[in-house]
Each structure stands twice: as structure tokens, then as C-alpha cells.
């Protein structure tokens with residue numbers, strides 16, 4: 001039979017970045033964290049392929065372009081605890097950081113475990129109790145707070161913070177439990193969808209290019225022959241489709257059967273067509289493969305595209321026929337990839353969807369439906385681009401919860 005173990009002021013469900021950050025900033029409170037795994041921060045440890053891209057070094061105003069349509073919800077949280085505050089937090093706690101040429105901020109040691117160590121040491125200093133192997137199954141509102149049931153125990157608390165993450169990479173512990181708990185308390189959930197995920201391409205013929213990537217290319221998204229979106233970024237070829245930051249960031253908008261058209265050369269179709277015509281007189285003897293070098297594409301990609309069009313690389317510019325010119329324009333300015341599917345939750349870095357934002361006060365992170373209930377991190381219906389934006393959102397919303405609780409009359 002489950003036993004009441006302990007009453008507390010603040011009970012945080014989930015020891016990921018959002019939960020730990022909320023906990024360690026709740027100073028002078030009686031705080032307990034319940035974690036279903038035997039260890040904390042499993043997803044944090046694999047973030048940035050183990051290097052942990054913890055935030056982005058850019059102006060705060062530039063952050064808001066990186067959270068899709070729901071970015072306004074994060075305004076208060078990101079102002080309450082900025083990217084600069086986060087870097088300062090880690091630096092003053094003994095963790096040096098470095099910024100790469102794209103603005104991604106990492107621990108100087110390039111080890112995600114060092115980020116987790118700082119969070120745990122801070123929790124320890126603030127006497128935060130973390131209880132492991134406590135999978136929360138039920139949260140109930142009571143007259144003076146909440147009753148929280150795990151597989152083995154019952155806890156009571158004046159306030160509850162749900163920081164259970166999304167539902168991607170389930171082996172890390174993020175299995176969507178937070179959505180069920182929020183539903184139990186009357187919240188609605190925007191259907192979860194994999195985001196920051198690679199795409200699988202139908203009848204894909206570029207498997208041999210796996211590992212090859214191209215930088216800063218424009219992607220057009222078509223659904224039922226209508227253009228519905230556009231994005232620019234780096235693209236990587238995989239065994240079965242496309243990945244890389246440009247694809248991952250765009251993936252929240254992509255569905256199976258959509259067509260992605262890639263402009264590999266940065267010229268619009270008419271510019272490219274006219275250039276091919278213009279060069280016939282001046283540089284007619286130049287081989288096509290030589291001319292194409294100016295676009296600085298990987299040679300293997302250029303060869304693949306020409307082969308797919310049955311056009312010989314040695315063809316001189318003056319020998320290109322009208323129909324070949326049309327083929328080249330289509331292949332280099334709008335190469336079509338028909339999407340088989342977007343990678344599932346087992347390969348998505350984050351979850352789009354989650355606790356509906358209209359039901360959460362963005363100035364405090366408190367539920368608008370249940371006083372004393374708070375949310376932070378990926379469990380909310382907000383997801384960011386690659387580049388450190390998701391961890392910053394988890395840290396900032398976690399911080400805002402703690403700040404709100406400091407001034408809360410519930411305690």
C-alpha cells in the first residue's frame with residue numbers, strides 16, 4: 001500500500017533541466033523533486049551529441065524568431081532569465097563556456113555531464129531533496145494543495161510544478177506522462193508531434209551521398225502543389241533522406257506526401273536560365289562541370305544531379321540543348337524531394353505540442369485553471385530551433401516558476 005512519505009511546499013515532477021533549474025532557484029522553500037529514473041537529466045546528458053549546446057549567443061530580441069508561432073509566450077521567461085544570465089550562471093558556478101562560429105554556446109569542456117554537475121551541486125547547496133525511482137502517476141487537487149501519487153508513495157504539497165518534458169527519446173524518461181497529469185487536472189493538450197526530426201524521402205536515390213552536406217540553402221515546402229513555406233539553412237544527406245539544421249528546424253511544418261524543393265545554387269530559375277544562355281557566346285567551350293564549380297557544391301552532389309538528368313559533365317556550355325537547360329534549371333534551382341514521412345519520436349530532438357499555452361499564465365508559468373500548479377520546459381506547447389534554444393527555454397521557464405513561487409501567496 002502507498003504511504004504518505006512527506007509533505008512539502010514545492011513538489012517538482014521531473015529532474016531534467018527545467019525541473020532542476022526551478023528547484024535550485026526556489027531558495028528558502030521546502031522543495032522536493034520527484035524523478036522517475038534512477039538518475040537525473042538523462043536527456044541533458046545526450047544533448048548536443050553529449051556536448052550540450054546550452055544556449056545561443058545572440059541579442060535577446062533575435063531569440064523570438066526561433067520558437068515558431070508560439071514565441072510570444074516565452075517573452076516574460078526569456079526576459080526574466082536571459083541567455084546572458086544563463087552563461088553568467090554557469091561561469092560563476094565554475095563552468096567556462098565557449099561559443100562556436102554559429103553562436104552556439106557549449107561548456108568549454110564540451111561535456112554535457114559538466115552542465116549537469118553544476119545543476120546538481122547547486123541543488124545540493126540549497127538542500128533540495130531529489131527522490132529517484134518515483135514515477136508520478138496521479139496528481140489531485142486538495143483543499144490545501146495537492147496529493148501526488150507515484151508507483152510506491154504518496155506525497156502532499158502546497159504547490160506542484162510539472163517539468164516532465166516531451167515524449168521524444170523515450171528511453172531518457174520523457175514519455176509524455178506530463179500530458180496525462182495535466183489532463184487529470186483539467187488542462188487541454190495540443191496533440192504532440194515530433195519536431196527537430198530528419199525527413200525520409202520517397203524513392204530516394206541519394207543514399208550514396210550520406211554524410212555530404214550543403215550550407216545555407218533555400219528550401220520550399222509544397223503541399224498539394226501549393227507552396228506553403230520557405231526556409232533557409234544547412235542540409236545534410238542521410239542514407240534515407242535529409243537532415244541537418246535547415247531540415248530539422250523546418251520539420252515542425254513538414255508532413256508525409258509534402259514536396260521539398262531545394263535551391264542548391266542561390267540563383268532563381270530565371271537568373272540561372274538567362275546565365276546559361278548568356279554564357280554560350282563568351283564561354284561556350286567551358287565544360288558544364290567546370291562552370292558549376294563556381295557554386296561551391298560538393299562534387300559528388302553535382303555529379304549525382306547531372307547523372308540523374310542524363311547530362312554528361314563534360315558537355316560544353318554551347319552544346320546544352322533547350323530541354324537540357326530546363327532540366328538543369330529544375331535540378332539546381334528547385335530539386336524536388338517527395339517526403340515519405342518525418343522521423344518519429346524515436347529520432348525527434350523535441351516535441352511540438354503539449355500543455356495548451358492559453359491555459360498557462362506566461363508572466364508566472366502558473367496554471368490559469370488550477371491555482372498552485374505550474375509548468376516549465378518542454379511539457380509546454382512550445383519548441384525551439386536547433387542552436388540551444390530549447391535548453392534556454394527550459395532554463396528560463398524553470399527560473400520564472402521559481403521567481404513566481406518566491407512571491408506566491410500559496411506558500
Ligand SMILES: Cc1cc2nc3c(=O)[nH]c(=O)nc-3n(C[C@H](O)[C@H](O)[C@H](O)COP(=O)(O)OP(=O)(O)OC[C@H]3O[C@@H](n4cnc5c(N)ncnc54)[C@H](O)[C@@H]3O)c2cc1C
Pocket residue numbers: 013014015016017018019034035036037040041042043044046047048049052053054055134135136137163164165166168169172173174175176177178348349350376377378379387388389390391392394
Ligand atoms: C538527442 C537530443 C539532443 C538535444 N540537444 C540539444 C541541444 O544541444 N541544445 C538544446 O537546446 N536542446 C537540445 N535538445 C532538447 C533538450 O534536451 C530538451 O528540450 C530539454 O531537455 C527539455 O528539458 P525538460 O526539463 O523540459 O525535459 P527533460 O529533459 O525531458 O526532463 C524531464 C524529466 O522528467 C522525468 N519524468 C518524466 N515523467 C515523469 C514522471 N511521471 N514522474 C517523475 N519524473 C518524470 C524524466 O525522466 C526526465 O528526467 C536535445 C534533445 C535530444 C533528444
